[in-house]
Amino acid sequence: MGTITAGVVRSxxxxxxxxxxxPDAVARxxxxxxxxxxxxxxxxxxWFTEADxxxxxxxxxxxxxxxxxxxxxxxxEPPYADVGAFRPGQLLIGLLAPFRHLDLVxxxxxxxxxxxxLDLLPRTLSRAQPMDALTSQASIAGYKxxxxxADSYDRYFPMLTTAAGTSKPAAVLVLGAGVAGxxxxxxxxxxxxxxxxxxxxxxxxGEVESLGARFLDLPTVASGTGEGGYARALTEQEQRTxxxxxxxxxxxxxxxxxxxxxxxxxPPRLVTAAALERMxxxxxxxxxxxxxxxxxxxxxxxxxxxxxxNGVTVIGAxxxxxxMATAASTAYARNIGALLAHLLNDGVPAxxxxxxxxxxxxxxxxxxxxxxxxxxxxxxxxxxxxTS
Numbered sequence: 001m002g003t004i005t006a007g008v009v010r011s012x013x014x015x016x017x018x019x020x021x022x023p024d025a026v027a028r029x030x031x032x033x034x035x036x037x038x039x040x041x042x043x044x045x046x047w048f049t050e051a052d053x054x055x056x057x058x059x060x061x062x063x064x065x066x067x068x069x070x071x072x073x074x075x076x077e078p079p080y081a082d083v084g085a086f087r088p089g090q091l092l093i094g095l096l097a098p099f100r101h102l103d104l105v106x107x108x109x110x111x112x113x114x115x116x117x118l119d120l121l122p123r124t125l126s127r128a129q130p131m132d133a134l135t136s137q138a139s140i141a142g143y144k145x146x147x148x149x150a151d152s153y154d155r156y157f158p159m160l161t162t163a164a165g166t167s168k169p170a171a172v173l174v175l176g177a178g179v180a181g182x183x184x185x186x187x188x189x190x191x192x193x194x195x196x197x198x199x200x201x202x203x204x205x206g207e208v209e210s211l212g213a214r215f216l217d218l219p220t221v222a223s224g225t226g227e228g229g230y231a232r233a234l235t236e237q238e239q240r241t242x243x244x245x246x247x248x249x250x251x252x253x254x255x256x257x258x259x260x261x262x263x264x265x266x267p268p269r270l271v272t273a274a275a276l277e278r279m280x281x282x283x284x285x286x287x288x289x290x291x292x293x294x295x296x297x298x299x300x301x302x303x304x305x306x307x308x309x310n311g312v313t314v315i316g317a318x319x320x321x322x323x324m325a326t327a328a329s330t331a332y333a334r335n336i337g338a339l340l341a342h343l344l345n346d347g348v349p350a351x352x353x354x355x356x357x358x359x360x361x362x363x364x365x366x367x368x369x370x371x372x373x374x375x376x377x378x379x380x381x382x383x384x385x386x387t388s
Contacts, residue, residue, distance in 0.1 A: 003347035005035040006340070007070030009063060010042040013077045015303060017045030017325035018332060020074035020094065023056035025333035029340070030057040033347045037070055039063045046325035072349065074336055078104055088112035091349050093336060095119045095133060098363045098374045099265075100293070105378060108364045114351055115363040116343075118335060120371070128357050130338035135179045136331035141288055141320035142183030142259065146172075148320070149255045149284045150191060152305075152313055158192020169194045173216070173249060175270050175296065176259035177204035180288060184257050185213045196249070199260075200242070218245045243272060251278035256285045258296035271297040281311030290316030 006029065008021045019042050021029070026036045036058040040050065050060045067073070067085040075094035078101055086092070089112060096117035098105050108115045118133040129135075149172075150157050159169040170193045174184045177199035188195045189212050197208035198216035205215040250256055250271055256279075261267050267289035276285065276298070287297040299306065300316040307313050321328035342357060343349050351365055352358055362370055369375040 003033055004071045004344070004349070005037060005069055006072040006074055007037040007061075007066040008039060008042050008058075008074045009066065009079050009082065010039045011045070011076050012079070012081050015319060015322060016077055017322045018076045018329045019043040019046050019048065019325075020076055020329075020332065020336055021058075022046070022330050022333045023048055023052040023058070024330070025337050026053060026056040026058045028337055032341070032344075034340070034344075035059075037061050037066050039066050043329070045322075046329040048326075048329075072340075076332065080104065083107045083111075086111045086113045090114070091343075091351075092116065093118070093339065095137075096363065098371070099377055102374075102378050105363060105369060105374060109367060109369050112367045114349075114365045116339070116358075116361050117363050118339065118361060120361045120363070121357070122360055125357060125360070128360075131335050131342065131357070133332055133335040136335055137321040137328055138178065138180040138259075139183045140324050140328050140331065141317075142180035143187050144320040144324050145180070145257050145259075145286045145288050145317060146184050146187040146191065148315060148317060148323075149188075149257060149286050152284050152315065153255060154282050155254070156192075157188070170254040171252065172196070172255045172257065173198070173253040174213075174257045174259065175199075175246075176261075177201070177208050178259060178261075181257075181259040182207055182211065184259065186211045188255075188257075189213060193255070196253075198246070198249075216249055218242060239268065243270075243275075246270065247272070247275045247278065250275045251280075254280070254283055256283070257288065258286070259288045260296050261289050266293045267291070267296050269294070269296065269298060273298045276308060276312055276314070277310060279310070279312045283312045284315070285312065286315045286317050288317055288320065290318040 029036055038053045038058045038060050040060050053060060072091040078096045091114045093116045096115060097119060098117050121128055121132055156167045157170045160167045172188045172193040172195045174181050174197045177197050185195050185197045185208060195213035196216050197213050208215045258270050260270060285297055287295040287300040289296045290300045290302040297314055300314050302316045302318040304316045353362055353370055363374055369378055
């Protein structure tokens with residue numbers, strides 16, 4: 001038997017199909033001396049059965065028993081409905097999005113829960129790359145976004161020459177050249193489209209061009225490089241300048257895929273209603289940033305497809321990893337396993353707030369909010385932090 005018990009809870013967020021551990025990951029944790037509990041039905045959305053988990057060495061239990069016995073609770077989205085079930089000293093690990101759920105952060109601190117949020121991990125920490133869940137999930141999302149666009153587009157992506165004539169390739173514009181954007185560029189290229197990529201960070205040009213795509217140069221926009229490997233938020237003047245230049249290129253595109261996000265803040269608006277009006281009928285716009293905070297595309301809504309009066313289809317696709325739940329869960333489970341290997345010392349969690357990885361992802365510990373930026377957000381006068 002292991003010296004510590006980890007429990008995998010089922011997501012209760014509508015539409016979320018991922019699970020924090022897959023059976024293969026359970027087997028690896030068992031080898032490391034960690035007992036694993038899995039809430040009944042936790043893996044069903046990703047096509048993992050209870051028999052799969054028990055064969056790997058896990059024990060399927062009701063959620064109440066899981067919270068009673070687990071030392072570590074593993075999740076994908078934060079477990080909103082279960083906040084009252086936590087015990088003092090429990091460790092919670094997941095994509096907790098603390099800036100969006102400040103009320104939950106307060107509850108975790110009040111209940112002496114040690115909360116670790118993988119979405120706070122800086123991408124610039126090379127030794128933390130195996131734990132980088134945002135990157136693993138963004139890569140899947142970028143791939144799926146192109147498949148979704150191609151399925152919705154009523155023409156071919158590649159140039160095809162047939163007895164009935166030649167079809168020209170689709171013109172695809174990818175806005176944002178982070179992990180998701182670069183995967184979208186690569187996937188659209190593999191499907192034969194003519195692809196253009198754009199990002200406010202000038203160093204992204206080489207990455208886009210290395211994938212065989214053209215980089216859209218907007219020389220009037222200053223560098224948008226921010227901290228931690230992300231883009232910074234542009235000023236209002238920079239946004240206006242960027243938008244004027246982008247509108248023309250958007251109107252020429254058959255497919256536009258937007259991927260731009262700023263951690264903890266509203267996504268930048270890249271495709272306005274005016275730009276949508278200029279697009280040709282049958283054009284497709286996929287907004288990967290669509291969420292309850294807004295999106296990159298004006299009027300887009302998460303998990304909703306809208307056909308505008310001019311025949312342009314706008315797809316709000318903010319949770320594409322869930323649409324590939326098996327692959328996404330497998331990658332995420334590896335990230336969780338790598339983080340646990342870093343946190344555990346002789347089979348017991350060793351919380352060290354001054355460790356550079358732990359200091360980045362640790363939200364609450366010992367009854368306090370220890371992440372400075374999250375604590376500042378909680379203390380802000382307009383902090384509401386609703387949970388939905």
